[in-house]
Amino acid sequence: MPIRIPDTLPAFETLLNEGVRVMTETVAIRQDIRPLQIGLLNLMPNKIKTEVQMARLVGASPLQVELSLVRIGGHKAKNTSEDHLLSFYQTWDEIRHRKFDGFIITGAPIELLDYEEVSYWDEMRQIFDWTATNVHSTLNVCWGAMAAIYHFHGVPKHTLKEKAFGVYTHRNLKPASVYLNGFSDDFAIPVSRWTEVRRTDIEKQPSLEILMESTEMGPCLVREQACNRLYMFNHVEYDSTSLADEYFRDVNAGTPIKMPHNYFPHNDVELPPQNRWRSHAHLFFGNWINEIYQTTPYDLEEIGTDRD
Structure with missing residues (x-):
């Protein structure tokens, strides 16, 4: 089954051109099945790029998924138009x-701030607590993962x-983890962060x-059985050019930055x-979606009732 997103969302055409099965809302309502309800709290400045990255992976599932885009209410985005936010986000x-x-x-991109210094930290704390009662499984990514594991533990x-x-x-x-079903013994994942959480x-x-x-980068994925939480500290969802975009952005701005490790062929930025991570990104998201499907209640209102 395809992913269900608004017909006019910019990601719609991009995903369609990539061969991802996308369903219009009109067609979706004719199917007599309950689509999985997946929310995306998008904290990234370039929201459209992140929408595509996440929708691409969620949409590769054989199940029907309805993706809802969510934003922080008290924070004004600087890199995404207000029209886009009003049209597609709640x-x-x-x-x-x-x-x-x-x-x-x-x-x-706020890693170097203490959590309590983040302007929307109070709202984030409320959202983390809300996921414990209103979400069957939460996937926290990079700063979102660091903030969540700090909040809860x-x-x-x-x-x-x-x-x-x-x-x-x-x-x-x-x-043997359901989230790593089919994974190789080792695999490549992009990393882009100024902070870390430590195994100890x-x-x-x-x-x-x-x-x-990772031997060099430390923990990448952590599971917490309670509330089916996952903490992913690196960027398995990244596009092929995401690290290059970050690198050239900093170079052009005169910001000191090293060439990304093991990324450009022969360390040649012209190539x-x-x-080398796309297949495992799809595998991970597919495993996550499948585990949700296998364990979530059919009645959405039952989610979280056993956690009171």
Whole structure:
């Protein structure tokens, strides 16, 4: 089954051209099945690019998925038009009465701020608590993962001496995990962050289980059985050119930045990078969607009722 998104969303044509099956809302309502309800809290400045990245992976599922775009209510986006936000997004206050089978919380370029210094931190704390009762499974990504694991467990983030930037080999630590079904023993994942969470801090929390890890970059994916939470600290969703875009942006701005590790062929920035993580990105999201489908209640209103 295809992903169900608004017919006029910019991502619609992009996904269609890539061969992703996309369903119009008109066609979707004729199918007598309940689509999985997936929410995307998009904290990234370039919201359209992130929409495409996430919708591409969610939409590869054989199940019908309805994607709802969500934004922080008290924060004004600088890089996305107000028309786009008003047309396709709802604030969290507007959807907080709803329940979701799955909910994705993205990263945000605010890693070097203390959490309490983030202008919308109070709202984020409310959203994290809300996911415990209104979401069957939450996937927290990069800053969203660091913020969530700090909120729920007090796991700190540590500032790095230089940006972790490039494509790094990761190990499959739990091959029997439903989220790593079909994964290789090792695989490449893009990394782009100024902070890290450390294994020693995570291991102090018995409810947390590390599923993926890099020798150089540390923990990548952590599972928490309670509330079916996942914490993904790196960017499996990135496009082939995402790291290049970040690199050339900083170079053109005169910001000190090292060439991304193991990314450009022969370390030649004139050569187009090869995507070595796409298949595992699809595999991971497919496993997540499948696990939601297998375990979520048919009646959405039952979500979270066993967590009171």
